[in-house]
Amino acid sequence: MAPRRSTMFLGTLAALLLGLAGMLLHARAEEQVARQALARNAARVRQLRLTDLCLCTEASYTRHPTLTDFATPFQDAPMSWEHFPTGAVIQPPPHLVTRHGTHD
Amino acid sequence: MISIHNISKVFNAGRPNEVTAVGGVSLDVRMEQTTILKGPSGSGKTTLLGLIGCMARPSAGRIFLKQREITSLPERFLTDIRRTTFGFIFQQCNLIKGITALENVMLPAYPTGEKFSTLRGRAQATLAMLGVEKRAEAKIEWLSGGEAQRVAVARALINNPAVIIADEPTAHLDTKLSLEFIGIMRELKSRGTTIIIASHDPIICESWLAEQVVELRDGRIVAGATMS
Amino acid sequence: MAHMIERHRHIIDFTLATLLRRKGKNGGLLLVYTLIIFVLASVLFFTEAIRREAMLVLQESPEIIVQRTQAGRYQTVPMSWCAGIGSINGVGSAQPRLWGYHYDRTRLANYTFMVPAQDPPGAGHVDLGGAVARMLGAATGDTVAFQGHDGAPRAFTVRKVLEQESQLLTADLVLISEQDYRLFSGVPADQATDLVLQVRNPREYATIVEKITRMHHDARPILRSEILRTYDAVFSWRSGLMLVIFSAATLAFLIFAWDKATGLSAEERAEIGILKAVGWDTSDILLLKFWEGTAISLTAFLAGTILAYLHVFHTSASLFAPVLKGWSTLYPSFRLPPLLDFQQVVTLFILTVVPYTITTIVPSWRAATIDPDAVMR
Numbered sequence: 001m002a003p004r005r006s007t008m009f010l011g012t013l014a015a016l017l018l019g020l021a022g023m024l025l026h027a028r029a030e031e032q033v034a035r036q037a038l039a040r041n042a043a044r045v046r047q048l049r050l051t052d053l054c055l056c057t058e059a060s061y062t063r064h065p066t067l068t069d070f071a072t073p074f075q076d077a078p079m080s081w082e083h084f085p086t087g088a089v090i091q092p093p094p095h096l097v098t099r100h101g102t103h104d
Numbered sequence: 105m106i107s108i109h110n111i112s113k114v115f116n117a118g119r120p121n122e123v124t125a126v127g128g129v130s131l132d133v134r135m136e137q138t139t140i141l142k143g144p145s146g147s148g149k150t151t152l153l154g155l156i157g158c159m160a161r162p163s164a165g166r167i168f169l170k171q172r173e174i175t176s177l178p179e180r181f182l183t184d185i186r187r188t189t190f191g192f193i194f195q196q197c198n199l200i201k202g203i204t205a206l207e208n209v210m211l212p213a214y215p216t217g218e219k220f221s222t223l224r225g226r227a228q229a230t231l232a233m234l235g236v237e238k239r240a241e242a243k244i245e246w247l248s249g250g251e252a253q254r255v256a257v258a259r260a261l262i263n264n265p266a267v268i269i270a271d272e273p274t275a276h277l278d279t280k281l282s283l284e285f286i287g288i289m290r291e292l293k294s295r296g297t298t299i300i301i302a303s304h305d306p307i308i309c310e311s312w313l314a315e316q317v318v319e320l321r322d323g324r325i326v327a328g329a330t331m332s
Numbered sequence: 333m334a335h336m337i338e339r340h341r342h343i344i345d346f347t348l349a350t351l352l353r354r355k356g357k358n359g360g361l362l363l364v365y366t367l368i369i370f371v372l373a374s375v376l377f378f379t380e381a382i383r384r385e386a387m388l389v390l391q392e393s394p395e396i397i398v399q400r401t402q403a404g405r406y407q408t409v410p411m412s413w414c415a416g417i418g419s420i421n422g423v424g425s426a427q428p429r430l431w432g433y434h435y436d437r438t439r440l441a442n443y444t445f446m447v448p449a450q451d452p453p454g455a456g457h458v459d460l461g462g463a464v465a466r467m468l469g470a471a472t473g474d475t476v477a478f479q480g481h482d483g484a485p486r487a488f489t490v491r492k493v494l495e496q497e498s499q500l501l502t503a504d505l506v507l508i509s510e511q512d513y514r515l516f517s518g519v520p521a522d523q524a525t526d527l528v529l530q531v532r533n534p535r536e537y538a539t540i541v542e543k544i545t546r547m548h549h550d551a552r553p554i555l556r557s558e559i560l561r562t563y564d565a566v567f568s569w570r571s572g573l574m575l576v577i578f579s580a581a582t583l584a585f586l587i588f589a590w591d592k593a594t595g596l597s598a599e600e601r602a603e604i605g606i607l608k609a610v611g612w613d614t615s616d617i618l619l620l621k622f623w624e625g626t627a628i629s630l631t632a633f634l635a636g637t638i639l640a641y642l643h644v645f646h647t648s649a650s651l652f653a654p655v656l657k658g659w660s661t662l663y664p665s666f667r668l669p670p671l672l673d674f675q676q677v678v679t680l681f682i683l684t685v686v687p688y689t690i691t692t693i694v695p696s697w698r699a700a701t702i703d704p705d706a707v708m709r
Contacts, residue, residue, distance in 0.1 A: 054461070055500075
């Protein structure tokens with residue numbers, strides 16, 4: 001006799017819940033390891049006097065969003081169409097936008 | 105005994121399409137006996153069955169089940185009574201498509217939370233009693249008319265009801281299947297089940313099955329009612 | 333208790349049987365739903381991990397950077413600014429920073445050249461970021477060539493390749509000595525890219541910034557707090573990607589909800605009638621619908637979330653790589669630390685599972701309260 005559907009369903013659900021719990025535990029365990037790596041990276045930041053994460057390399061204003069000037073992002077006008085795809089992903093820095101106006 | 109005291113049922117009350125389906129019916133249904141409600145279509149048979157079976161509330165009047173007034177009970181209790189006391193056989197089989205005959209039979213017992221294996225065993229036994237155990241795993245749409253009717257009867261029996269209520273059970277059956285159905289009812293009756301059938305099928309009405317035949321017309325009893 | 337569980341299990345049995353009647357439709361629904369949650373959770377996990385990493389790591393970034401702007405664009409800063417700005421009260425030191433971009437025409441890649449303050453490579457040597465080394469196929473001791481500002485190729489020996497774990501910071505870096513960089517980029521000896529200030533007391537930031545701008549009207553100071561705020565907001569919901577993803581998800585969800593809210597067909601209604609007639613209570617019907625919604629939405633939520641976790645933290649969000657890559661060819665291959673925000677998982681749950689389940693239950697509410705004798709009529 002085939003197992004009941006509810007058995008299979010609840011089994012699947014239990015397995016998925018275990019997966020979720022495992023995921024959270026894994027995250028917690030990894031966090032300890034990650035903290036050390038992050039500390040080393042922080043030391044790197046201090047040593048190289050870095051200001052930005054290297055997320056995108058295609059345009060200066062997405063490579064170094066914090067240091068970008070008033071004109072370069074948005075291709076010389078705050079409301080103009082974006083040329084670089086990453087410009088649509090990376091939000092312009094608040095200090096730039098608030099000093100420049102409220103075109104966000 | 106089920107005692108019905110002067111009940112009526114009015115649909116769409118107060119609106120232009122107001123219909124009095126049952127108007128002031130009083131009737132005693134004795135336990136372990138068979139009662140047949142007969143009458144032309146539109147005479148209020150189905151509505152009366154619904155009222156007796158706690159499927160709907162009367163607009164007026166009272167119903168006593170074993171000396172207990174049930175008309176004013178809250179819905180939860182009514183459902184409980186309906187589930188434990190009555191088994192229903194409908195004009196259309198009203199089986200749920202896409203699931204197996206066995207599952208259809210087990211359906212009324214699901215809310216009781218009965219143990220799966222016990223319930224399944226009883227459903228199989230009931231199907232076997234009605235001679236359709238081989239079709240237990242078949243989907244409803246694969247069954248013949250007669251098989252579907254038997255599955256519907258099995259479903260009505262699954263909670264071991266004291267009373268079977270059947271509404272025009274032979275309307276969609278040919279003579280042979282109708283006679284088979286009467287045979288099943290006779291069998292149930294011999295086990296002490298109370299049976300209430302609404303029908304205007306002569307095969308049923310003349311089957312010597314019933315101790316009591318009540319004739320309805322326009323929502324009123326015109327012949328045959330016995331009152332205690 | 334046992335009865336309660338068995339009742340739930342019976343109803344789940346029945347729910348699944350009815351769902352399986354339309355395998356294609358409900359399977360598709362589950363798949364699309366899982367996909368939506370997968371995308372949403374991936375975005376949440378990814379952006380949160382980036383944000384948290386940025387917050388922790390960029391704590392150590394310079395306290396104040398001073399740029400110079402000319403005609404609205406930033407320009408190199410005269411070295412002579414150092415003395416003036418360095419003498420402002422509260423400024424510990426003002427040091428020049430020398431860095432810039434380099435576009436590699438043959439590989440169509442942008443590199444960031446930088447002169448490190450501590451431990452710079454010797455003349456004729458460079459340190460390469462992980463992605464640069466990968467792109468050039470270079471290892472320690474190899475010789476690499478870049479075309480200088482004057483068009484002449486310049487060869488450097490690779491001193492070392494920067495460690496893999498810092499890729500999120502250093503992937504595109506080429507560390508070079510000051511002398512080599514001035515020759516390579518043509519930045520004159522009396523100019524720097526920007527200035528880095530050390531400040532003893534954070535409460536003096538505002539005064540110092542004010543003094544700098546009064547001293548040099550074309551100066552543009554950037555505070556560390558602004559850097560951190562940039563990364564706090566870098567993937568905010570208003571950025572284009574988020575808007576596209578969230579509106580797509582919302583639309584898809586609305587389609588589901590619409591289908592559910594209007595989808596109580598005559599057949600389903602008749603079935604509810606039958607169930608009521610054979611002895612099911614209103615609460616049983618609602619329980620049935622609850623499990624119908626939960627079976628789909630909870631499974632999709634759990635599967636989608638777990639898949640998203642694997643995607644973001646084990647495959648390094650490989651599906652998002654093209655988005656961050658844009659037109660560029662250089663992409664950091666970083667592994668994100670699984671910095672999860674438990675609250676986000678809970679929010680995702682509340683925003684997806686709960687509304688779906690409710691949109692499954694609510695339309696059946698009225699059908700569930702009909703008189704059971706409706707089925708006889």
